[in-house]
Amino acid sequence: MAKRYLILEDGSxxxxxxxxxxxxxxxxxxxxxxxxxxxxxxxxxxxxxxIIIFAQPAIGxxxxxxxxxxxILPTAKGMVVRDVxxxxxxxxxxxxxxxxLQQHNIPxxxxxxxxxxxxxxxxxxxxxxxxxVDVADAHAFDQLNATVLTNRQVxxxxxxxxxxxxxxxxxxxxxxxxxxxxxxxxxxxxxxNVTVLPWTxxxxxxxxxxxxxxxxxxxxxxxxxxxxGVLEMIRKVQAEIPLFAIGLGxxxxxxxxxxxxxxxxxxxxxxxxxxxxxxxxxIIYATQGQGYAVIAKSIDRDRLITTYVDLINGTVQGLxxxxxxxxxxxxxxxxxxxxxxxxxxxxxxxxxxTAREG
Amino acid sequence: MAKVVVDAMAMQRALxxxxxxxxxxxxxxxxxxxxxxxxxxxxxxxxIASRLQQLENVTVPVGDLDITSYRDDIEHDADHxxxxxxxxxxxxxxxxxxxxxxxVLYTGRTIRxxxxxxxxxxxxxxxxxxVLVDRGHRELPIRADFVGKNIPSSxxxxxxxxxxxxxxxxxxxxxxA
Numbered sequence: 029m030a031k032r033y034l035i036l037e038d039g040s041x042x043x044x045x046x047x048x049x050x051x052x053x054x055x056x057x058x059x060x061x062x063x064x065x066x067x068x069x070x071x072x073x074x075x076x077x078x079i080i081i082f083a084q085p086a087i088g089x090x091x092x093x094x095x096x097x098x099x100i101l102p103t104a105k106g107m108v109v110r111d112v113x114x115x116x117x118x119x120x121x122x123x124x125x126x127x128x129l130q131q132h133n134i135p136x137x138x139x140x141x142x143x144x145x146x147x148x149x150x151x152x153x154x155x156x157x158x159x160x161v162d163v164a165d166a167h168a169f170d171q172l173n174a175t176v177l178t179n180r181q182v183x184x185x186x187x188x189x190x191x192x193x194x195x196x197x198x199x200x201x202x203x204x205x206x207x208x209x210x211x212x213x214x215x216x217x218x219x220x221n222v223t224v225l226p227w228t229x230x231x232x233x234x235x236x237x238x239x240x241x242x243x244x245x246x247x248x249x250x251x252x253x254x255x256x257g258v259l260e261m262i263r264k265v266q267a268e269i270p271l272f273a274i275g276l277g278x279x280x281x282x283x284x285x286x287x288x289x290x291x292x293x294x295x296x297x298x299x300x301x302x303x304x305x306x307x308x309x310x311i312i313y314a315t316q317g318q319g320y321a322v323i324a325k326s327i328d329r330d331r332l333i334t335t336y337v338d339l340i341n342g343t344v345q346g347l348x349x350x351x352x353x354x355x356x357x358x359x360x361x362x363x364x365x366x367x368x369x370x371x372x373x374x375x376x377x378x379x380x381x382t383a384r385e386g
Numbered sequence: 387m388a389k390v391v392v393d394a395m396a397m398q399r400a401l402x403x404x405x406x407x408x409x410x411x412x413x414x415x416x417x418x419x420x421x422x423x424x425x426x427x428x429x430x431x432x433x434i435a436s437r438l439q440q441l442e443n444v445t446v447p448v449g450d451l452d453i454t455s456y457r458d459d460i461e462h463d464a465d466h467x468x469x470x471x472x473x474x475x476x477x478x479x480x481x482x483x484x485x486x487x488x489x490v491l492y493t494g495r496t497i498r499x500x501x502x503x504x505x506x507x508x509x510x511x512x513x514x515x516x517v518l519v520d521r522g523h524r525e526l527p528i529r530a531d532f533v534g535k536n537i538p539s540s541x542x543x544x545x546x547x548x549x550x551x552x553x554x555x556x557x558x559x560x561x562x563a
Contacts, residue, residue: 307402307437333409333441351410376399383403383533 032137033164034079034108034145037157037172041164042145047112048129048136050162054175055079055105057158059146061298062315065365066125067092069297070134071102073185073206074275074317076248077178079106079158081142081149083298088113091121092128098208098364102132103185106160108145112138135160150294181249182206182276186227193222198381201239203227203261205247205254205276210362214374215243228257231264240381241270244277246360251279251289251320259284266354270384272377273356279320281356282347288326292343295319299367301340303359311339314359314370321358322347353380388546392535392558397518400534401430404516405437407532412483417511419447419479423470423488423500427451429551430518431487449475451486451500470499472507480508485532489547491517494528519558521545 032046036057055077060069063084069075087109107129114124129136137160149156157175161168178184185206193212197219202211205227215222223237227247234242242265262284265271273281279289299315321343327334336346336357348355361373392400412418415438422431428450435448452471486500501513516532521539535558539545542563550556 307405307440308398309440333406335441348406350414353406353410355406372395372399375396376403379399379403382536383407 030162032135033161033168034137034140035159035161035164035168035172038152039169042137042140043164044108044137044139046135046160047126047138048107049133051133051135052159052161053079053105053135054157054159054172056155056177057081057108057149058295058297059083059149061146061300062365063299065096065315066107067096068098068208068210068365070104070107071096071098072208072246072317073099073103074208074246074248075102075104076181076185076206077103077105079108079160080104081108081140081145082110083143083146085110085142086113087111088125089116090118091116092123092125093118093120094122095120096364098210099185102134104134106134107136108140108142108160109136109138110140110142112136153293154291179249179253182227182247182254185248187224188226190223190225190229193224195219195221197221198240198378199223199238200241200243201225201234201237202243202245203229203234203277205245205280207245207247208360208362208364210360210364211243211245211274213364214362214371218374218378227254229261230257231261234261234265235268239269240384241272241377243377244271244273244280244356246275246277248276250291251276251283254280266349266352270377270380271352271354272373272380273354274361275317275358278347278356278358279322281354282322282327282332282344285331285347285349286326286328287332287347288323289320290323291320292318296341299365301338303345304337304339306335306337312369313367314357314361315363315365315367316345316359318343318358353384388559388561390557390559391537392519394550394556397534397556397558400518401433402437404532404534405434405441408434408438408485408514408516409441411514411531415442415444415446417481417483418485419449419477419482420485420487421449421451421472421475421500421504423451423486423496424453425552426489426547426549427487429549430489430516431485434485434487434516447477449477451475451503453496453499468496468499470496470503472503475507478508479504479510482510484510484513486513486515487517488515489518490545491515491520491528491530491533492523494524494526497528498526518547519545
């Protein structure tokens with residue numbers, strides 16, 4: 029395999045071996061601490077334009093299957109791993125990771141001490157740009173430094189047009205900010221008749237469909253870049269229809285109800301943090317992926333109740349409106365990749381819709 | 387033959403949702419008191435109170451209402467309505483928002499008796515009814531404000547609610563008579 033380099037904007041270069049596509053790419057470098065689920069991770073649109081460093085040292089050993097895609101066309105900019113294995117004995121495997129990355133023109137680089145790299149990234153301020161390149165020369169660094177990271181991620185990955193995902197059950201409108209398929213899968217398992225709307229939909233567009241419930245999806249980037257229109261939509265819709273929001277949707281739900289957000293010093297992507305469910309005082313685990321968190325002190329307690337909290341970093345992980353059946357979680361309740369124990373939030377959503385009917 | 391229609395997880399979720407709905411409807415927990423109807427309603431009432439405590443850090447008074455002449459699992463005398471005693475309640479309900487909690491809402495006669503017993507204690511600001519299961523077949527104009535699950539049933543069927551505090555598990559089952 030060809031020798032390639034991961035270079036970072038601080039001038040450091042890491043030599044490794046290329047796999048997947050031979051493309052030269054640049055993007056924000058982030059760390060993923062999950063032990064499992066590289067396929068779901070690499071295809072999740074929250075990683076749009078990002079180069080993902082995997083802490084788990086062996087990646088590729090279950091291949092790629094056709095049940096675990098989280099998007100049709102993944103748009104991550106690269107994978108950085110310690111060891112990549114192209115031998116898979118998993119019965120679901122259809123392709124090797126290498127073949128899959130070639131199909132989607134995503135480069136990978138292996139032979140990197142990813143745990144060392146992740147420690148180093150934690151000490152660096154703010155988003156760190158990086159590139160996967162063939163030659164780590166001055167030209168490559170100039171190119172990297174000239175790269176401007178986009179803040180229009182949602183526009184680039186979310187659907188521009190409405191589409192249906194019909195079934196015979198509850199009528200659910202999903203607002204797409206770059207949704208992962210896990211959300212649609214959970215709604216399908218519950219027989220929901222889904223209409224996916226672009227994130228620019230107005231409250232009237234939503235209400236015209238007369239839904240039983242509305243779901244605000246996950247998505248990439250900063251919720252602060254999406255403008256006031258979407259917050260206005262959320263405020264109007266939550267007063268009329270049961271609402272469930274996940275990830276970026278949760279952050280927008282918080283903003284719409286007067287809370288403030290702060291960028292985390294280091295984005296957190298993993299599933300090892302215990303999360304306390306306050307109402308029953310028990311612990312769950314879930315896959316988390318966040319660059320922002322709701323500032324606990326900014327929550328207006330007359331409007332919102334904090335429902336989940338991360339016990340490691342103290343971040344707010346769930347909110348609920350005091351006056352309406354509207355609730356949100358920061359973590360990925362669809363459980364793709366697992367843990368699966370928060371999937372019953374979708375049952376909670378179903379039951380909120382049923383209760384509304386009386 | 388018994389069929390589980392609400393499992394332990396679903397029962398937890400139902401009580402959680404009812405708790406949030408109580409907060410929504412009452413605009414908070416001020417002046418709330420919760421009265422559980424014996425036997426299983428008492429445990430459900432305590433679970434709701436414990437959830438409110440977790441969320442709002444407020445201790446909501448919980449009391450027991452005792453049914454003296456009627457039990458759901460004994461063939462009852464069709465000519466006599468159940469009698470409910472509020473003798474064990476040692477706090478005032480006057481001016482309070484009372485949440486009555488029962489496991490199964492059926493004819494509505496127990497609830498009517500419970501409301502009379504509460505009214506005898508004082509004049510509450512309001513009375514709301516929370517039930518885990520509404521099985522239909524009302525004989526009085528009574529409806530629940532908070533319902534865990536609607537289970538349309540035949541009168542020949544028996545709805546059995548188990549709670550882990552006194553039974554071996556949390557579940558709602560339907561049994562064919």
